[in-house]
Each structure stands twice: as C-alpha cells, then as structure tokens.
Amino acid sequence: MAIFTTEFTVLNRSYCIGNTGFTVDFSGGTSGGIPGVLFASTLPFFELTAKIHRNMNIKNEQKELSYYGLYLLSYLKENHPDIATDKAFIESRSALAADTYEQARKEEYTPEGAQELAMAALLQGLHFSRYNTLIEVLWNEFAEEVPQGDAADLAVKLQPSLEKIFAKYPLSDDFAYTPEYDVLYTELTGAIMIHIEAYGI
Numbered sequence: 001m002a003i004f005t006t007e008f009t010v011l012n013r014s015y016c017i018g019n020t021g022f023t024v025d026f027s028g029g030t031s032g033g034i035p036g037v038l039f040a041s042t043l044p045f046f047e048l049t050a051k052i053h054r055n056m057n058i059k060n061e062q063k064e065l066s067y068y069g070l071y072l073l074s075y076l077k078e079n080h081p082d083i084a085t086d087k088a089f090i091e092s093r094s095a096l097a098a099d100t101y102e103q104a105r106k107e108e109y110t111p112e113g114a115q116e117l118a119m120a121a122l123l124q125g126l127h128f129s130r131y132n133t134l135i136e137v138l139w140n141e142f143a144e145e146v147p148q149g150d151a152a153d154l155a156v157k158l159q160p161s162l163e164k165i166f167a168k169y170p171l172s173d174d175f176a177y178t179p180e181y182d183v184l185y186t187e188l189t190g191a192i193m194i195h196i197e198a199y200g201i
Helices: 045-064 067-079 087-106 111-122 130-141 148-166 181-200
Strands: 006-009 013-017
Touching: 013 130, 045 148, 067 087, 067 111, 130 181, 148 181
Parallel strands: none
Antiparallel strands: 006 013
C-alpha cells in the first residue's frame, strides 16, 4: 500500500506522513472512524520508518545478487566467512555459473544437467573449508576448554594465525578424504593447544 499524506494517532500522539512513495503494510482499520484513512495501530513513527528502511536495504541487496550470487553468499557465510564480504568474488563466480548454465543449455543439456555444471563452477575450490576444519578440531579435541557454542567465533579468531599451516597442504575440494588431512588435523590440534595455553580462549 502506498503511503500518502495523512495524519494518524498512535499512543495518543499524532503523526503526519508525507508522500514517501514507499510501500508498507498497515494493520488495518480507520482513523477516528473516517473511511479510507488508515492508521498504524502500534508502531511509533520512528519505528515504522526504521522498519521500512531495513526492509528496503534487504530487498536492494537481494536485487543486486542473482540466484547464484545469493546461493554463494549463503554458502560462504557458513563455510568461508573470511571471504563472505568479497563482493567482486561473489559477482564473478555467480556470473561464471550463469554463463555455464546458459552454454550448457545451448549444447542441449537438460535443465538438471546444466544446473549441475553451473553449481560445480560456482563452488569450485570451495568444498574444503578451513573454518569448518577448525571447528571440527575444537569440538573433538577441546570440548572441555571450548563450549560448542563458542567454537565458531574462536575458529574465526584463530584462522589468520593458522594460515601458515594450511599453506603447507594442497587444499583441493576432496582434500578432507586424503591421508594428508589427518596430518593437517594433528598439526592444527597442536597449534591450537599451544595458543590456548599461551593466550587462553
């Protein structure tokens, strides 16, 4: 519903809204029994305005990202939070996925087959997660020192200082299924133990 200039009363206070051009849902009803004049029954005007702005920001961000961009953003937040704010990377990867899908369809792949190729392009090199590996180590080896609910935040804190260890290994998409993963796991466990003993959690 478009908001036009009108006056309404909330908690015994009157407010005037100009023609903002925004769209917002009201709870319904009329002001003073006057037909056609709507009022917001509970929200003060400043709260209503803040709510409108928040919704607009979310919608604008979503409009800027494609389906692949939104999927990748969600995936990065869960598995690679250190690069989840890299807009250039997200845009380039999502564009690659979209191009891959389009090209596959031109080559007469089924929609399902084209989507599989697009998702493979979107997530290439991202299946192994340093962040999730650190959480796994913390959960398994430091359960007494680190509550499960604190492991994610601690993993984010620790990751930069442990990049030198990760750099020793070829962290391919299937790295977690190789014998070298166990060696990395052991090395990370030792490094985290030293860190906790020196600096605490």
